[in-house]
Amino acid sequence: MSCSSVLQKGSTSMVEISIENLTKHYGTLVALDNVSLKITSGEVFGLLGPNGAGKSTLLKTLVGILRPTSGTIRIGAIDIVADPEKAKKMIGYLPENPSLYTGLTTQEFLQFVGKIRGVSDDLLDREISESLKSFGLEEKRNSLVGTLSKGMKQKVALIATSLHSPQVLVLDEPLTALDPKTRVSVKDWIGGQTARGVTTILSTHDLDVAQTHAGRIAIIDHGKIVAVGDIESLRHMANTASDARLEDVFLRLTEEKGEDPARR
Amino acid sequence: MSVTSPLGTVGILVRYWVKGRFTKATILGLIIGEAFSVIFILFGSSTYLSFSNRVGLTTGLSEVAGSLVLALYLVGLIQSGFNGGGLPVSASDVDYVFTSPVPPREVFAAKVLLNSLTTVLFGFPPIIVLYLRFSAYYHTPMTTAILAGLVTLVFLVIGLLLAADITLSLGRGIGERKKLWRNMFIVLVLVLSLLPITLLIPGIPVEIAEVTRVLPNGLAAIVSVGLVSGTPGGLDYIVDLLLLFAWLGGFLVLGVRMARGHFYELLEVSTPGGEKFDHPNQTSRLDPRGRSIWSIVRLKEKILISRTREARALFINAMFLSGFLVIYALSGSFQSSPTSFLFILFIIGSFGSGTASRWIEKERLWILKSSPVSMRRLACLWS
Numbered sequence: 001m002s003c004s005s006v007l008q009k010g011s012t013s014m015v016e017i018s019i020e021n022l023t024k025h026y027g028t029l030v031a032l033d034n035v036s037l038k039i040t041s042g043e044v045f046g047l048l049g050p051n052g053a054g055k056s057t058l059l060k061t062l063v064g065i066l067r068p069t070s071g072t073i074r075i076g077a078i079d080i081v082a083d084p085e086k087a088k089k090m091i092g093y094l095p096e097n098p099s100l101y102t103g104l105t106t107q108e109f110l111q112f113v114g115k116i117r118g119v120s121d122d123l124l125d126r127e128i129s130e131s132l133k134s135f136g137l138e139e140k141r142n143s144l145v146g147t148l149s150k151g152m153k154q155k156v157a158l159i160a161t162s163l164h165s166p167q168v169l170v171l172d173e174p175l176t177a178l179d180p181k182t183r184v185s186v187k188d189w190i191g192g193q194t195a196r197g198v199t200t201i202l203s204t205h206d207l208d209v210a211q212t213h214a215g216r217i218a219i220i221d222h223g224k225i226v227a228v229g230d231i232e233s234l235r236h237m238a239n240t241a242s243d244a245r246l247e248d249v250f251l252r253l254t255e256e257k258g259e260d261p262a263r264r
Numbered sequence: 265m266s267v268t269s270p271l272g273t274v275g276i277l278v279r280y281w282v283k284g285r286f287t288k289a290t291i292l293g294l295i296i297g298e299a300f301s302v303i304f305i306l307f308g309s310s311t312y313l314s315f316s317n318r319v320g321l322t323t324g325l326s327e328v329a330g331s332l333v334l335a336l337y338l339v340g341l342i343q344s345g346f347n348g349g350g351l352p353v354s355a356s357d358v359d360y361v362f363t364s365p366v367p368p369r370e371v372f373a374a375k376v377l378l379n380s381l382t383t384v385l386f387g388f389p390p391i392i393v394l395y396l397r398f399s400a401y402y403h404t405p406m407t408t409a410i411l412a413g414l415v416t417l418v419f420l421v422i423g424l425l426l427a428a429d430i431t432l433s434l435g436r437g438i439g440e441r442k443k444l445w446r447n448m449f450i451v452l453v454l455v456l457s458l459l460p461i462t463l464l465i466p467g468i469p470v471e472i473a474e475v476t477r478v479l480p481n482g483l484a485a486i487v488s489v490g491l492v493s494g495t496p497g498g499l500d501y502i503v504d505l506l507l508l509f510a511w512l513g514g515f516l517v518l519g520v521r522m523a524r525g526h527f528y529e530l531l532e533v534s535t536p537g538g539e540k541f542d543h544p545n546q547t548s549r550l551d552p553r554g555r556s557i558w559s560i561v562r563l564k565e566k567i568l569i570s571r572t573r574e575a576r577a578l579f580i581n582a583m584f585l586s587g588f589l590v591i592y593a594l595s596g597s598f599q600s601s602p603t604s605f606l607f608i609l610f611i612i613g614s615f616g617s618g619t620a621s622r623w624i625e626k627e628r629l630w631i632l633k634s635s636p637v638s639m640r641r642l643a644c645l646w647s
Contacts, residue, residue: 063363067526084526085365093363099355103284112280116273116364144287160360 014041014197015076015090015167017062022071024057024223031057033223035071039201039216044194046214047203048250054223055203056096059172062201063093075168089118092166096173096203098157102146106137106156109145110163117164124163131159135185151182158189169193169200175209187213207246217246221254270370277361277374278381284356285382294386301390309397317401323493326398328460330485331476334419335457338481341423342450345430348532351375355533362528372523376428376516380421391416398492412488418508419484425515432522434530457481483508 017039024032032054039045049055060066062073064084073080080087101109107128114124132138135155140148145156154174161169174190175183190213193200204210210217211231218228227237235244238252286294312329344350351372361371395409395416430449459475460482476482483504490497497504 064526065358065362066529081526085367088363088365091363093359095359099359101280101284101356101360103287103290104280108280108283112276112284113360113364115276115280116361116366118365 015199016041017168017199017201018072018074019058019062020072020074022058022061022073023069024054024061024066025069031223032061032068035220035223035225037218037225037228039199041199042194042197043216044190044200044202044214046210046217047201047220048205048207048210048217048246049220050254053220053254055220056172057223058220059093059170059201059203063091063170064088089164090167092161092164092169092198094157094161094169094171094174096176098153098160100145100153100156100160102144105142105144106132106148107141109156110160113160114163119164127163128159131163135159151178154178154182155185158186162193167198169198171200172203173205174202175204175206207250211246219250219253227253270367270373273366273370274374274377277366277371278378281374281378282381298386298389302393305390305394306397309394313397313401323489323495326489326493327482327485330489331460331482332457334416334481334484335453335476335479337420338423338426339450339453339457341427342430342453345427346434346445346449348431348434348530350427350429350431351531352379353528353531353533358528358533368525368527369520369523372428372432372519372527376425376519379424379428383420383424384417387417387420388413395488395492398489402493404492404494408491408494412491415488415491415505415508416484418512419480422480422508422512422515425512425519429515429519429522431530432519432527435522435525435527478507480508480511483511 017037019035019037022032022035023030035054035058037045047055047058057066061068062080064080064087067081075087075090078087078090101112104112110128110131111124114127115121119127132141135158137152137155137159140152145153148156158174161171171190174186178186187209190200190202194213200213202210202214216228216230217234219226219234227234229237231246231249232242234246234249234253235242238244238249240249240252312326316326341350353375392409392413395412396406398412399406399409456476456479459472477486487497487501487504487508489495490501
């Protein structure tokens, strides 16, 4: 069953994201080095980079888990450091490997996430029912989350991400290690959110997904943004052929920065 | 969107955390654990009381022993606090609570409440058994055992708050020098806690032991032992209790004040099978060239033990026990009794079982299980 139907709940008010001179240090390690980005309202923005490039740090800073060493992040007009609670209300975050509360049932877990995000009980029950039905998880409503398969857990995590109808979505590797059927569900879900006008940041190693869904893509390496633009401008920056695949563009742009990330 | 009050949010967090934590299997495990701890308490207290009866020691010794045991608990929590474990969080909390609009102060309150509830719930049965045993020995009413148990539980909550406050304080500049602070603080608590036992050394002035009377462990021990032994205290107990609650209130206010801002990065997140190394970029000393599989496994164990915080935390316990034994050796009154030797042996044995339960191999056991090495030979090696 397609899961995009439940997500056609009407458009959401649009919010832009502004990141200025963002730096994050872990002791002596510079994880993010003066990163600046502007993501326009309703845009799906791709974030690519080798392992350890700083993608997850950037996303964790964006959603308020980490605090910037310097620089600012604004969700709409709200500074996430100055007013984190207000900013977090607007964000839905899907972690790279979501750690669900495995001792709760699917229903309990979703209720918990909805309640701490301020969703009213009536609306929450309706949202949970519709979402579970849409993802084909109705019969798992009373199963412990710990007993679900990886694909099912990812679907539950997606539902949890959007229960409070966020205006901004931050998705960290949403398709990692999923079977083809679940990947289709997740892609449908992302498409549904995009159609609602949700501003989305999509970090992924799946270059096809980035090329399909993202209007613009940023490539990050060694904590720095090495290129930003649509696929055409990235090809231009990388001096590749006009029909070059994103994979070739990505490799060219990250190779130019220096060493092979696998050797770091 | 509904607007939930701070108390409502704390209630939601605690309710679902409790639901998520206590599955049928964990409850069964905890009941078995509780049963073992009750047996441990009964054995320990009976051995202690029979020894106490034989050598004719006063309740003062019980206060000292109680104060020492409680101090050991404090030392462990101080260590944990400096390592970022004062407010234990899971990866699920990071993904779903820290990214929610719940203010940090409410997360702090909910964590402290959950830890306190868990401690009270699972600490109460063995503690009550201990005091009931004492109450039966001293022929005091059972209500005194319950009151003494409650006083001890207040102390346990003070310990949890202290650990939480230490972790929060790491964000206020202590982080850079945290090892120095941690070590100084632990040594100070160790030294102060061991002072009462100097009473056993002939010729040591009583005033030295009195120093600990104002510390939470000393206060809790004096009031609890005094209640179950029927020692008349009256106003003194009330003053001691007020002081104990002043510690509780002080640590609570301090924690709430420090939890106003973002503190999530200070916390140590528990991940399944995760190691807690002090230095993330340590290089390997494991050189397998020319070595047998046995020497490689042994070397790996040695390296891991030297690097993991958990393993080194046990060293603190060993230090505490060593101090205790040195003073014990200097004192005269204990040495004639074989029962006291058994008691000490039992304490040392319990440290050994603690070490086994914290075995660092955990989830990585599959590496060895899937290797061509026989588990029987490995078991021999580890033993």
